[in-house]
Amino acid sequence: MFSGVCCVSVRPATFCTATISSCRRRSAAVCGERSTQFHGSIRAAHADETVGVALGFQNERNMMKARAGIGATAIAAALFLTSGSRADVAGMDAAGSLQAQLTVARNTLLQHFREINDRSGLAPALQERIDSDVTGVAMSAKPAWMDQRSFVDYNTVMVRLDQSIVDQLASGRYHDIKAVRGADDLLMKSPVDGSLQPVAVYVPPSYDASRPVPLVVFLHGRTASENDVIASPTVRAAADATHAIVVAPYARGDSQYVDPASVDVYAALDLAAKSFNIDRKSIYLAGHSMGGYGVFIVGPKHPEDWSGVMAVSGGMVTETANDAIRGFAHLPLYLVVGSEDQIVPKGYMKKNADLLSGSGLEAHYYEQPGGRHAIDSLAVAFQRAWHDMLSRHPMALITPTPAPAATGAPNLGFPSPSPAPGPTLHT
Known part of the structure; x- marks a missing residue:
């Protein structure tokens, strides 16, 4: 926007x-x-x-x-x-x-x-x-x-x-994340430089502090913000249906999720895990557009923290493929795209899924007929992938299939994201 x-x-x-x-x-x-x-x-x-x-x-x-x-x-x-x-x-x-x-x-x-x-x-x-x-x-x-x-x-x-x-x-009076019910945009202190960094939060009305719930850390797209994630009716509906708390860090804006942005993402995860009753075996990483690309940068840094990963309208590129294949060897991955996405090249997400599966990883592919780049145009496929990810058994109980050793960067045929401004979530 x-x-x-x-x-x-x-x-x-x-x-x-x-x-x-x-x-x-x-x-x-x-x-x-x-x-x-x-x-x-x-x-x-x-x-x-x-x-x-x-x-x-x-x-x-x-x-x-x-x-x-x-x-x-x-x-x-x-x-x-x-x-x-x-x-x-x-x-x-x-x-x-x-x-x-x-x-x-x-x-x-x-x-x-x-x-x-x-x-x-x-x-x-x-x-x-x-x-x-x-x-x-x-x-x-x-x-x-x-x-x-x-x-x-x-x-x-x-x-x-x-x-x-x-x-x-403006006031210097900051909201307490523990008090959030519904949607809010808060500020957390970055462990990198002590700066105040925004993090949007959604807590479903069903949240009961006596019962552990899933947590989804969601990375926003380029030219979007942490608020675009929480504002999405599709994201909030999925969270409500699965009783999941959603945390969307600002992560230094249009940073492509390189450091220090990735450090802020994990700081947001830690903040939510300490503030709510989170099921530690049900913590997931998701991202849209630049955030879909970003999950393959952020996630492999600490793959042990995640129970699953979802990329929407954005995926691996040649430079991130090896780290992702090694880091996500024990995790299920969920890839979502619209058939009419005007930003992501045709077949790009399917090629991602095929490469992951061919490397021995568990990858699930969802394509929304007529869907465009925006999350809310992918509602059916998005919510199906979300439900599949959150409804499975915790990964600690699953025997993983080891990925083969990487022998050089797989050539996906797609370069890193262009520095040109990307679409809004309304596109």
């Missing part, structure tokens, strides 16, 4: 063209000045919306003939309000409410920019996140394959987590 724009405006005339990189180079005061421009444009757009609704347009042709003073937001509003669809109106109302909440979070961030950055170094990244979410929650951003209810649910959780992390860093 990241647009790479420092300040988002709803009117082209006042659109802020400064990139995030320029915001990082400039002081917080510069971004704050642009924020004033942003809020001024919102007030002007609201006035335009009132005019557009009052004119009572009947169709797009008449609307395009309206006086030039009506902005793009007013046109969109009039189209929605004259469509006769209550669902469209409800969706637009929800988007407006979420954008208002993001505006509050953005104001808090800018007012406390220096303190937040001193505490975490994350102020520019959080501003980028919120600015992109302002446009991402609009109904016009809903992908065709996603129903409106799921889209609103996804964004409602996303915005709540955005607000939570900003409020904690």
Whole structure:
């Protein structure tokens, strides 16, 4: 959902063209000045919306003939309000409410920019996140394959987590992970450098501290964040059905999960294991997109910590294959992909599964017909793989088949992930 724009405006005339990189180079005061421009444009757009609704347009042709003073937001509003669809109106109302909440979070961030950055170094990244979410929650951003209810649910959780992390860093009062029920975004101290690093958490409503439950550590994709994982209705539904707690570390953002990111992943695992009643024989590693690639980097560092590994819309590359084959020799692996994934090359995940199986590992392959790159477009295959992974016997009770010794890096025919920006979870 990241647009790479420092300040988002709803009117082209006042659109802020400064990139995030320029915001990082400039002081917080510069971004704050642009924020004033942003809020001024919102007030002007609201006035335009009132005019557009009052004119009572009947169709797009008449609307395009309206006086030039009506902005793009007013046109969109009039189209929605004259469509006769209550669902469209409800969706637009929800988007407006979420954008208002993001505006509050953005104001808090800018007012406390220096303190937040001193505490975490994350102020520019959080501003980028919120600015992109302002446009991402609009109904016009809903992908065709996603129903409106799921889209609103996804964004409602996303915005709540955005607000939570900003409020904690602004106030210096941090949430206790042990108190989490439902979804939250917290901060943990990294063992690498002592910095505060975000970690999103989902605790199902069924959680009973007297009974051990599974834990899934889930790695997010490129240009996404820890909150995208927890916001996914598909991930939360799978967690609810299996009574599993999900922890999604920020892991230094778009880090490709190289150190120190992998150290933070294991720190998040340790934090969750100490804070909840976790079944130590039911701890799993999962990842989507860059995170699917990342499980083959992070997992082999301490394979004894995991009972299974799931890669979604991302897998091994030539550089990570040998370590993965050696490290995962005793673990079951679950690979999930959509048949219409527009990012992962056709046949890539199947080739991963075949290589793992051919090397003596236990690999399971799931392909979602018509599925795209996003987790929520893979719901059936994803939940089947999730259930298969969590329902099997703990790996300590399974006699593994040793993998043959590696004799050089297997050539998968695919290079390491490109540094170019990847897709959002809505793609």
